Every structure is written in C-alpha cells, then in structure tokens.
Amino acid sequence: MTCSKLPSRPVIEWDRVTFAYGEAVAVEDVSLTIHAGELAAILGPNGSGKSTLIRLALGLLRPLSGDVRLFGRDAVDFADWDRVGYMPQVIAGTWRDFPITVAETVAHGAYRGISPLALFHRSERPEVMEALEAVGMASYKGRRLSQLSVGQHQRVLLARALVRRPELIVLDEPAAGIDVSGEEQLYAVLRNLNRERNITVVIVSHDIGAMLREASTLACLNRTLVRHGPPHELTSTEIAMLYGAPVDVLVHDALHEHR
Amino acid sequence: MPSIFLYEFMLRALAGGVLVGMLAPTLGMFVVLRRFSLIADTLAHVALMGVAVGLATNTFPSAVALAAASLGAIVVEQLRSRGRLPGDMALAVVLYGSLAFAVVVIGIAGGFNVDLFSFLFGSILSVSPLDLWLLAGITVTVVLFVGVFFVDLAQIAFDDDLARVNGVRTGALNLALAVLTGATITLSMRVVGVLLVGAMLVVPVMVGLRLARGLRVAMVTAVAAGVFSGIVGLTIAFYVDASAGGATVLTALGLLGLAYLWTAVRRWRRRGRGEAAAPASANGPPGHRHHHHH
Numbered sequence: 123m124t125c126s127k128l129p130s131r132p133v134i135e136w137d138r139v140t141f142a143y144g145e146a147v148a149v150e151d152v153s154l155t156i157h158a159g160e161l162a163a164i165l166g167p168n169g170s171g172k173s174t175l176i177r178l179a180l181g182l183l184r185p186l187s188g189d190v191r192l193f194g195r196d197a198v199d200f201a202d203w204d205r206v207g208y209m210p211q212v213i214a215g216t217w218r219d220f221p222i223t224v225a226e227t228v229a230h231g232a233y234r235g236i237s238p239l240a241l242f243h244r245s246e247r248p249e250v251m252e253a254l255e256a257v258g259m260a261s262y263k264g265r266r267l268s269q270l271s272v273g274q275h276q277r278v279l280l281a282r283a284l285v286r287r288p289e290l291i292v293l294d295e296p297a298a299g300i301d302v303s304g305e306e307q308l309y310a311v312l313r314n315l316n317r318e319r320n321i322t323v324v325i326v327s328h329d330i331g332a333m334l335r336e337a338s339t340l341a342c343l344n345r346t347l348v349r350h351g352p353p354h355e356l357t358s359t360e361i362a363m364l365y366g367a368p369v370d371v372l373v374h375d376a377l378h379e380h381r
Numbered sequence: 382m383p384s385i386f387l388y389e390f391m392l393r394a395l396a397g398g399v400l401v402g403m404l405a406p407t408l409g410m411f412v413v414l415r416r417f418s419l420i421a422d423t424l425a426h427v428a429l430m431g432v433a434v435g436l437a438t439n440t441f442p443s444a445v446a447l448a449a450a451s452l453g454a455i456v457v458e459q460l461r462s463r464g465r466l467p468g469d470m471a472l473a474v475v476l477y478g479s480l481a482f483a484v485v486v487i488g489i490a491g492g493f494n495v496d497l498f499s500f501l502f503g504s505i506l507s508v509s510p511l512d513l514w515l516l517a518g519i520t521v522t523v524v525l526f527v528g529v530f531f532v533d534l535a536q537i538a539f540d541d542d543l544a545r546v547n548g549v550r551t552g553a554l555n556l557a558l559a560v561l562t563g564a565t566i567t568l569s570m571r572v573v574g575v576l577l578v579g580a581m582l583v584v585p586v587m588v589g590l591r592l593a594r595g596l597r598v599a600m601v602t603a604v605a606a607g608v609f610s611g612i613v614g615l616t617i618a619f620y621v622d623a624s625a626g627g628a629t630v631l632t633a634l635g636l637l638g639l640a641y642l643w644t645a646v647r648r649w650r651r652r653g654r655g656e657a658a659a660p661a662s663a664n665g666p667p668g669h670r671h672h673h674h675h
Binding site: 177180181182201203206208210217219220221222223226227230231233234245264266282 | 414532533535536538539540542543545546547548589590593594595596598599
C-alpha cells in the first residue's frame with residue numbers, strides 16, 4: 123500500500139506577531155507557520171527573539187499585536203496540554219538544590235490536574251519508564267536529578283515532555299552546555315521521534331551547523347523573520363545577514379543582558 | 382526539677398511548638414525551593430506593623446497583624462508574578478518600610494511593653510487557648526492544601542513555565558500559597574516571635590534538603606526536624622528560662638549542623654574506602670579486591 127500522506131495541517135501559526143518587553147521590541151511583525159510532521163528549527167543569534175517566539179506559541183506570553191494559534195486555537199486560551207510537550211532552556215545549576223529523582227521529574231510531566239491522592243502515586247509507573255527508555259535514561263530512575271551531567275539532565279526533561287505522548291514537542295536550546303556525543307544522542311532521539319512516531323518537533327537553537335544537518339525546515343529570526351524554507355536553500359550570504367560580523371553578535375548579546 | 386507537664390501553660394506552649402514545627406516547614410519547603418526565602422522575614426515585619434497598630438489602637442493585635450500580612454503577601458506576589466520584583470530589593474523596601482512604620486507607631490503609643498516583647502521574641506506564657514485554636518486551624522488548612530496540591534506546587538517550584546504548559550493553574554496557586562504564608566507567619570509569631578519566625582520556615586527545610594533524595598522524603602524530614610525543634614526548644618526554654626523562639630531556632634540550627642556533619646562523614650568514609658581499596662588492589666591480584674568494593 124502506498125503511503126497516502128494527508129495534507130499537513132498547521133500546528134503553530136504566528137500571524138503578524140509583535141512582542142516587546144517594556145520598550146525593548148523582541149519580535150516584530152513575524153508571520154510563520156509550522157506544519158504537522160516537520161522537524162522545524164528556529165535559528166538566530168542570542169537575543170534575536172527565538173525564545174520569545176515559542177513562549178508566545180505556548181501561551182506563556184500574550185502578543186502585543188497579531189495572532190498566535192496552537193492547533194488552530196488562540197494560544198492564550200489553549201488548554202489541551204496533552205498534545206504539547208515543552209522542554210525549557212536548562213541553565214546549569216538551576217536545580218542543584220532541588221530534591222527530586224529522575225522518575226519523579228518525569229512523573230510530574232504525566233500528572234493531569236488535581237488529584238488528592240497524587241501525593242501517594244508511585245513515580246516509577248509504566249508510562250514514566252517508557253518515556254525514560256525512549257531517551258535511554260531508564261537505568262537512572264532513582265538518581266537525584268542534580269547528580270546527572272547536563273546531557274543526561276536534558277534527556278530526562280525530554281522524557282518529561284514525552285510522557286503524555288504529545289503530537290508536538292518544543293525544545294528551547296536543547297543542546298546548550300552538552301558535549302558532542304551527548305548532542306548526537308539527543309538529536310538521534312529527536313530524529314527518531316519525528317520519523318517513527320510522527321511527532322512534530324520545534325527546536326530553538328543558535329547552532330547553525332547542527333540545524334542545517336537536522337532540520338527539515340529552517341526559520342531564521344533576528345527580531346523579524348529573515349527567511350523560512352528548507353535548510354539546503356540557505357545561502358552563506360543569508361547566514362552572514364542573519365548573524366552579521368562576530369562583533370555585531372557580541373554587541374547584541376550585551377544589549378540582551380542589560381535588558 | 383519540676384515536670385513541665387504539671388503546668389497547663391507549658392502544655393499549651395508545647396502544643397503550639399508542635400503545630401509551628403509542622404506548619405512552618407510544610408509551607409517553607411515551597412518558599413525555599415522557589416528561592417523566595419526572604420519573603421518570610423518580610424511578611425513577619427509586615428505582621429509586626431499590624432501588631433503595633435493593633436496595640437496602639439487597642440484592637441485585637443493578632444487580627445490586625447493577620448490582615449496586614451495577608452495583604453502584604455498578595456501585594457508581593459502580584460509584584461513577583463509580573464516580574465516587577467528586581468531580586469530582593471523590593472522585598473527590602475517592604476521589610477524596612479514596615480519595620481520603620483512599626484517603630485514609629487510604637488513610639489507614639491508609649492513605647493515598648495511586655496505585650497510587644499512577647500510578639501518580638503515569642504513567649505511561652507503568651508500562648509492563649511485562642512492562639513492555639515487558630516494555629517490548629519491554619520495547620521489543618523495548610524496540610525490539606527499542600528496534600529491536595531502537592532504535585533502542582535512541586536511543579537511550580539521546579540519551573541513555572543513547565544507547570545503552566547502542563548496545565549497547572551499557577552496564578553491561583555501562587556496567590557493561595559502567599560496568603561497562607563502570611564497567615565502562617567502571623568500565627569506562628571506568638572510562639573517563636575517576629576524576629577525568628579522566618580527561621581522556622583527555612584531552617585528545618587534545609588535539614589530536609591540536605592538529607593533527602595526525593596521531594597516527599599525531604600518534606601517528611603523537614604516536618605520531623607521542625608516538630609523536634611519545637612518540643613526540644615520549648616523544653617529547654619522552660620528549664621533554663623530562655624526565650625522560646627531563640628531556643629527553638631537554635632535547636633533547629635543544631636539539627637542542621639548535625640545533618641551537614643552526617644553527610645560530610647558519609648562522604649569522607651566513602652572516599653576513605655576508595656583510597657583503602659586502591660593500594661590493596663595494586664598489591665594484590667590485579668583488579669580483584671577493587672571489584673569487591675564497588
């Protein structure tokens with residue numbers, strides 16, 4: 123039987139979206155659509171508005187103007203969180219003192235709404251173990267999260283995002299702070315989820331090389347959308363336009379830090 | 382030596398100590414994990430302002446303090462959730478503002494008296510049956526709240542955005558947590574005093590964080606440390622006629638010291654074993670000894 127591919131529906135739509143933190147405009151007039159089944163990368167230098175764009179998509183921020191839709195619904199009103207997994211940017215040391223095991227972390231992702239008995243639920247449930255196996259972390263279930271390397275830490279958070287079997291996962295700088303082999307393992311897991319389970323994957327990254335290799339579509343952002351399309355069409359002139367000279371990138375970083 | 386159980390006031394004080402020991406760390410766990418420890422001390426001084434106004438105007442001081450602390454908690458939480466709280470600076474403004482206002486009101490009203498001292502340092506004698514009932518009421522409320530919303534609160538403490546994308550109603554829960562923190566501080570103040578009530582929210586929790594691997598065990602450990610400190614601290618205060626709050630917090634700090642010592646010894650012994658194994662395996666059959674130790 124031939125694979126009859128359905129016309130893929132939009133998963134995230136930004137329609138002429140602008141957002142500012144106080145006076146500082148982070149995202150300006152961006153229109154972009156991510157379709158089901160894509161492994162989409164949002165690429166740009168630090169401070170280019172990448173994280174803002176996905177926080178808008180998840181309804182964590184309200185746009186100043188324009189519309190953001192998640193699975194066809196206004197992102198701010200979206201409530202069907204079973205369909206979405208999110209992995210925030212991990213800043214090293216954030217959870218150093220947090221007493222939580224690997225299994226507990228993933229079990230939190232599986233938690234749906236208030237249950238008076240949730241306190242007494244076992245953490246090592248089948249769905250939790252399945253998610254940990256998908257990222258190759260099952261043997262670490264009883265470890266304290268703070269004892270893991272950054273790469274292992276990222277994979278546990280990925281398992282947490284996967285435990286509700288979402289249709290879409292959104293990852294903010296998933297490879298930040300991990301070594302080459304950890305990065306390769308992480309992308310292998312993501313490729314597999316995208317191809318085998320047909321999960322739409324959205325990765326926010328500043329790593330051009332990795333995104334050119336991994337992504338099926340590439341959106342280049344520097345406050346406004348610079349370009350959008352398959353990675354092989356990206357020219358070196360466009361990369362230069364996106365990142366500017368290294369000095370420009372540094373200046374941009376400094377502005378971002380001060381905001 | 383007189384038995385402490387012969388005195389009714391002492392039984393009340395012990396009951397108060399046990400309740401504070403349970404109550405303060407139960408809420409304190411989430412306050413500490415959200416790196417918001419300074420809010421406890423800030424709300425204690427807002428409550429003190431309420432006490433001063435209550436004493437000066439001859440209205441029930443605990444009620445005015447409760448209202449002030451709850452209101453203060455809501456204001457601080459609103460500022461925090463809107464990202465308008467640049468670190469600890471805004472908390473410092475609220476803390477010193479309340480303290481300064483309290484001192485001025487106290488001065489106008491005729492200076493420091495015994496009542497005020499019992500609020501500042503906590504007093505065994507001052508724990509009335511009404512205080513105890515209020516304390517029992519808030520303890521039951523807090524234990525139920527934390528029990529029902531344990532996973533929600535843990536997720537918020539872990540990462541606010543992740544909790545929201547998981548469908549947790551972070552706004553309402555953060556507000557409830559703030560108001561309960563205000564009430565807890567006001568009612569615990571009678572037993573341990575304004576100046577040290579913040580310590581009871583933080584120090585037993587640190588004992589739990591030091592010793593436990595998972596969140597639930599950390600919570601149980603923190604509450605056990607709090608209750609132990611309450612009982613032992615008040616008993617010491619009774620026999621050597623010391624301040625109730627001071628003795629209780631010193632006991633909790635003693636437990637924290639022991640917790641650090643215990644983890645340090647455990648690590649040292651593990652390392653010692655590792656070092657002993659290395660030369661043994663070097664002299665003996667290669668790798669043989671080494672494997673036994675791992």
